[in-house]
Amino acid sequence: MGRFGFTLIELIVVISIVGTLLLFSFPLFSGFNLFSDSKGSIGDMVRLINDLKKRAVDQNIDFKLHIDKSSNRIWITNTSMDDEASENAEAKGVQLSKNLSILDVQFPGFQKIDDNEYQIRFASQGYSDFALIHLTKDEKNITLKIEPFLAKVQFIDRYIYLDDCI
Numbered sequence: 001m002g003r004f005g006f007t008l009i010e011l012i013v014v015i016s017i018v019g020t021l022l023l024f025s026f027p028l029f030s031g032f033n034l035f036s037d038s039k040g041s042i043g044d045m046v047r048l049i050n051d052l053k054k055r056a057v058d059q060n061i062d063f064k065l066h067i068d069k070s071s072n073r074i075w076i077t078n079t080s081m082d083d084e085a086s087e088n089a090e091a092k093g094v095q096l097s098k099n100l101s102i103l104d105v106q107f108p109g110f111q112k113i114d115d116n117e118y119q120i121r122f123a124s125q126g127y128s129d130f131a132l133i134h135l136t137k138d139e140k141n142i143t144l145k146i147e148p149f150l151a152k153v154q155f156i157d158r159y160i161y162l163d164d165c166i
Contacts, residue, residue: 041097042137042144042155045074049146049153052076056122063122066090067133069102070116103134103141106162120146134159 006014052063062079075093077086096102105118108130122128126149133144141159 041100042135042142045096045133045135045144046153046155048074048076049144050151052122053126053128053151056124056128057126060124062124065120065122066093067102067105067118067120068093068116069104069118072096072101100135100137103136103159105134106132108162108165132160132162132165 049065052065055061056063064077066075066077068074071093073093073095075089077089081089105120118131120129120131120133128146128148130148131146133146135142135144140157143156143158143160145154145156145160145165147154
């Protein structure tokens with residue numbers, strides 16, 4: 001009579017091999033971003049914010065992400081920079097793509113302000129400011145939600161208000 005099915009030993013070996021392969025391949029996919037747009041502008045901002053949170057802890061330096069609404073630019077400074085280095089960082093800031101514009105940035109406890117420059121702090125202790133970055137891409141509203149103790153920024157494909165976060 002022929003043998004049907006697998007023995008328990010065979011199943012355990014196959015499951016352990018598949019588990020080992022998944023264990024080593026998972027870190028390769030952890031940085032994969034499904035929300036990256038074709039030009040990379042929003043995806044690049046998401047990756048930059050995620051990287052700033054990680055770099056602040058790794059390098060033990062506080063970083064600030066500067067967002068200038070009037071010029072549609074962003075740049076990064078840190079606590080180890082002097083005034084000249086900070087001005088140089090601002091001069092080398094990244095211009096966002098033409099189809100992406102900054103609407104505003106909201107922080108809890110503050111009224112929505114019309115300032116042109118916003119600063120989001122990423123502390124070396126592993127937390128950041130809570131902020132909602134509101135953007136428009138091709139006339140569609142988008143929100144990037146930065147939470148103080150979460151490692152990754154949340155991409156939301158609509159304009160959300162602070163009240164929606166509570």
